[in-house]
Amino acid sequence: MLSVLFSGLRARWVTLAGSFLALALGVGTVAATGLALAATFDAPHRGPQRFAAAPVVVRGADRLEVPTPVGVRTRKLTSPRPVPPAVVTALARLGPTVEDRTFPVSVTAAARLDADGTGPVGRPGPVPDGTGRLDDSRPVPDGTGPVDHPRPVADGTGPVGHPWPVAAATPYRLTAGRAPAAPGEVVVTAGPGSGVRPGDRITVTTPRFTGPRTVVGTVRPAGFETAVFFTASEAARISPAVDAVVVHAPAAAVRTAVAAADRAAPATPDVTAPEATTAPLAVLTGDDRRRADPDPDRDAEALVSVNALLGTAAGITAFVSLLVVASTFSYAVAQRRREIGLLRTAGATPGQVRRTVYAEALLVGVLASAAGVRLGMSGAPRLAALMRDEGIAPGWFAIGERNWPLHTAFWTGLAVALLGSVLAARRAGKVAPVEALRESDVDSGTMPLSRVVLGAAVLLAGIALPLLALVRDPADLLARKTYVTQPMVLITGFALFAPVLVRPVTRLLLWLPSRLPTAVPLLTRENACAALRRTAAVAAPVLVTTAMAASLLGTTATLAGARAAEADRRSAADFVAVAGGGAVPAAFVDRARAVPGAVVSASRSTSLSVLEEGTALITSEARGVDPADAAAVSSLPLVAGDLADLDDGSVIVNEEWATHRMGARVTVWLGDGRRTTLRIAGVMRTGTGGNGVYVTPRNAGGARIDRVEVKVRAGADRSAVAARLAAAGEATGTTVTARSEALADEGRSSGRNTRVGLLMILLIALVHTGIALAAVQVMATAGRVRDLAVLRLAGATRAQVLRAVAAEALAVVAVGAVLGGAVAGLNLLGVRAALGRLGADAGIVVPWGTLGLVVAVNALVAVVAAVLPAALALRVRPAEHVGAGA
Template sequence: MLRLTLQGMRARWVTFTGSFVALALGVGLIAATGLALAATFEAPHRGPERFAAAPVVVRASDTLRVSTPIGDRTRRLAEPRAVPDGLAAELARLGRTVEDRTFPVSFADASSGGGATDRADGAADGDGAVGHPWSVAAATPYRLTGGRAPATSDEIVVAEAPRAEERADGGVEVGDRVRVVTPDGADDRTVVGTVGATDFENAVFFTDAEAAQLSPRISALVVHADATAVRKAVRATADDAQDDDAAADARSGFEVLTGDERRRADPDPDRDSEALVAVNALLGTAAGITCFVSVFVVASTFAFAVAQRRREFGLLRTAGATPRQLRRTVFAEAVLVAVPASATGCLLGVLGAPRIAAWLVGNGVAPSWFAIGDQTWPLHTAFWTGLCVAMAGVLTSSWRAGRIKPTEALREAAVDSRAMPPSRRLLGALVLLAGLGLLVWSLANDPGEALKRKTYLTRPMLLIVGFALYAPVLVPPLVRLVTWLPARLPGATGLLARANAATGVRRTAAVAAPVLITVALAASLLGTTATINEAKATEAATQTSADYVVAVPGEDGALPAAFVTRARSIPGTAVSASRSTAVTALEEDVALVTSEARAVDPADLAAVSRLPVASGRVADLDDGGIVVNEEWRERTVGQRVRVWLGDGREATLRIVAVLRTGTGDNGVYVTPRNAPGATVDRVDIKLRDGADAAAVDAALHEAGRATGTTVLTKDAWLERSHPRSSESTRLGMLLILGIALLYTGIALVNTLVMATSDRVGDLAVLRLTGTTKPQVLRLVTAEALLVVAVGSLLGAAVAGLNLLGLRGALALLSVRSPLVVPWGSLGSMVAASAVLAVVAAVLPALAALRTRPVEVAGTRE
């Protein structure tokens, strides 16, 4: 039997080569994405960076810790408290102390006489910088690389740009006069020194007095004293103030950091782990989709390879082979192909994983230090997955091959008369019902789930499998639909293409499978993300009735107080200044859930917004109240909820209104008193009836120029804050779709080569009936285009169901937004599939036509 197996493999080397290529590439993709995913499980350990030279650092804890029946639960605070002046004075008795203050800084373009508003993109040079007093530099890695320390209030020291091209493009040098935007406004300052750049922050140093003026709160305290004495002083200060709530917070809310613990005082000490969380989510999704695509294509290819050999199996049955012998032969062939193919795939994965990591780093998706580790479990997983999938791919087909009766063999091999057995119908129905059932279930119970990435990235998979299983039933009517007009045109090409595709249902379904998955994935993922982005922008536009929105780009920062003051003084305007904060609630006494929130004046908010209120009144918001959304467990108006505010203080607030969930951006609202550490980061301005629009516009832009603040109209703000697709989302989709679609494209070519090479005899018969070579090539081309059209229609059906489900979810969430279909991207992918299909079909046909038809026909006989 082994000898017969090897002889069969040698005789049908094209088929087995195609199976080998499909499996090797599939295993390679699984191994590469698995290795990249494994590298995200552990971030490198870093020592202290910002306070590397500080003996002891004292700061308020930035962690909320709540005791629950199952242990302590923690969350990071949105607004960590400052170090009290009294504690700073007490610690100064133990030794020399240095007060560190941290506040946002940016550079406006002063050369043109304007502020940040002169920038076309609405952002100022130096965005993301932070200010510090110069005295704290001695406790940090910063050392002068040029110039001197600041001595007067209008002098600063800046960090050098890390690369020479950045310095030449937009950096500053010693002696430059620049316009610096701080929480107090914009002022011209002189750069008197530079320090080396770091990768954890972009620092700007001021004199100690100027820093204290700009930011009175003490962020951290460097203490040159014994750590034990410092800890005793901190505890004593807290214990002495028994009549003050702040003292109770201080008793459990301060950290004395030494040694490696000083890293906790670094800016965003968990940034490495947090960066890997995003990369892990991206690669996890890519690995899941890659695994699905690989399994789908490999199983389809192996099943098709077995189905191609029905004539051969029929002849073996006629010669006396038993069904068991046929099954053993098929499985032996699968093992002989799968083992070396899986091993080759693992080698390809080892070679490809570093390239994926380099692409992620080069495009800013992963941190610069990200690299593939020495994990081996992804290779084991990929190898055994490939082997198991190959076995599964031939299981059903081998069973059917063994059931062929000798007297039916040749007739069975001629036409696909029974391409859909009952078992496949049942399995396809179950898969389709599962996919549609999950969609209906989510719409009925949690429509917001449809907008989450894990849902809309994975839901199409069940529908793709279901449609692929039912392809033998769906192909004939689709073929008749697509060829209705071509079959009626003069000439036999359209009619022959229709007949060949309809009679070779298995071949048509196998070739259409890669096109199905290409169109379904691309349309579902690109269409869903574009629709969600459009829905978010539409929702934001609906909820904002302001004519101007001035907001700090990014997550951190503050608007200059001078701008807020000047904006409020402009006649004919309604102004709402709000702050970003957070509110944490304990759900079911076991889980801390943090919600993004805004601190607002309710009267001002009502003048510039139209919030989607489900119950209650936002106007009833006061210092003892809170506005929540429908995602909260407690959402009954009048109900009191226990929460922890952004600075960690516990409070019991009354629910005054409940907002609809929407796309997920409808957060929580409190008053400014319940967000004492938050700074104004957004101002909404609305023209009152009868106001002079031109005068208001001129006054606002004058205030922006004077304070270095970007002033945007509502439309410009929406375009900037709600782009059609963020860069991270675009790159993530590019990675996911790029890997999947590259493989499906190769699989399409591979399957077509297998299918066309198996039709050498059919092409010879056409030549013997008088068909010319150009006519044969036109027929092959028409059949390839027909199969691409069938696969595209099946993929479009899958994508349509997904997008309609998304549209239903948005409607249930009370968000009115149109579906966005990426017609351009889909057209390009279908066109690329058509080109690949034609090339993959025509080239083997050209090779086949080199042989004389009589010789091929004689061989067949």
């Protein structure tokens, strides 16, 4: 049998090349995504940055710790607690201390002073942002002179303010000028070539004031923040709370002093007052000082979405590979029915035939997997670079040295090859010797009972699981893990039933064209319906890409539309104001409230945590609002209660909460870690998950105002209100936009990474299935050379035969697109039903542009891969092909 095997391999290398290419590309993709996935498991270790030169750092509690029967549950506080004054005093007795305060600022350039600092000279100098990026977006008054062209700071996280004495802990070093010595003087970070120098005049906006400041010195950017340094006294006026204390004393003595100060803290006389349940003050030394850096977990958190994306890409690739390879092997066996019949006539047993198919699959699997691993090693760095360029992965992301993804990809490819050959081997073992006498390849369209049972089970699961989720938890259908995997189940079910579905779909699509006075449509229909396995094998890649593109992009677009509509309905405001520094200045809020005809609602972003079932600590995003103001500019999707009834002892929750009964009391932890019990004064619909929680400012954990919504009163002059708000924004460094524009910006920023990631996954799948489609078409054309020769002998010209081949390729692509569209339609209907159950009514969004592009690419590949081999085959005299076939 080995000699027969190798002789068959030499004779059928074109057929096996299709399986080889499909599997090699799949393994290569799995290897590349696996290597990238392995690189996400460990973020790069960074030593202390913010306090790298500080011996000991004491900082306020920034974690919530809640004991449960199964251990302590921990969450980050949205509003870390400051260091108590008593502790600051106790630490000062141990040795020299420096108090650190961190607060948001925004900066615009005003004018440059001359050498003696008495007046403006020329155009203003650029304001540093740590990266050298500048923007001439709009004029802002400097408060002291003429309006010039400002240059707002453009930093990813926004600049922050600090007292100058703490700069030595980083350590920052002056590159020009001197330290600030009086109110009104600042030191800024400025990179090489930024053009900033002492004497520049800038306008600084902080939560307490907006006004001019003079740059008296510059320091090099530290890389992790853009800082503006004030004098210690001015920083204390801007932000009285102490965020951290640098202590020059032995760590043991510091810990003792902190513990003693905690024990000496007076007990709360009012037992009904909120109780603090936070981690103790942190005494940080050595490498632990990195916990005091800005967002110390940013590297690990930046990889969470990358990890999920690459895991999804690897899963989809493995699925596509298995489906395409199985279809390719099945068609390869169908092409060999006469050959296998001859083997059976020569005495080969069904077991020997099956072992031959397995041996071919093993050989192809080993060679293709090895080639795929090499391809993945070359593609992984390019994949990482693409993700960095698109902003999906952080700039430092790179492929590591781990080899286990390569082993995983190799053995996965081999397993896919063997699994994909199982059904083909079973079918090959059932070929009877009489098949050697067949003169035509006409498929009956019937399927074995095992395939019918398997296909019915998969289709039933693909339909029943969403229906069950609709009844039990509709929100589960909106989760990414669900809407990514759900199409795979239906695709598998439709692929299993393809031999039954192909014929009626083909006849339906070609019903009208076949009645035209030309023979090509009729010939196309009959050829496609006669060779069902060939049609199904070619349609399978189209089915996969069409279904995945329409399902994934359609679902994300539908959810984005539902979220946008939901956000639009929640707000009745006409204008929205935000600040680049993370907090809207109080000066802007005051000016906005003074605008005639304006109703102003200022809100704060915070969080609320609740312990569900005694073990799960669930944290929800929340907003702190003034009930009366918010009720005037908001239209919350309440199913019970009223926003105006919200007070300091109550909360408005949504139906996702385990306890959401009106009047019920819930124990919660606020954004600063305080524990309190609040009464439920209102319940909102679950919606798409954006309907968070609402509390009063007293329960917002000390969060600063970060959003201001303004509604124009009935009868007021909208244009006048807009002009006054714009002037207030210019004077305080606050951005004011129309509500529709603000919602659009938020929607684009929040969903960008998901959209780009899904497009990347679909591009990988499209390339994979495109190559597989081309390979299957080449196999199919190579197997029907005799049929093409018969057409030539029947009187068809070479051009007519090629047109018939192209028409059949287009028809088969259309069949695959229709089946893929049916899969996507079922998935999108499930998403629409889930949104309806959650009260987030929205229409289905079909990505027609992307879908059309996917189908067009498949059509182009299918036509080229079918016509070129056919054209080469037709160069030989038809009689020679017919004679060879006989």
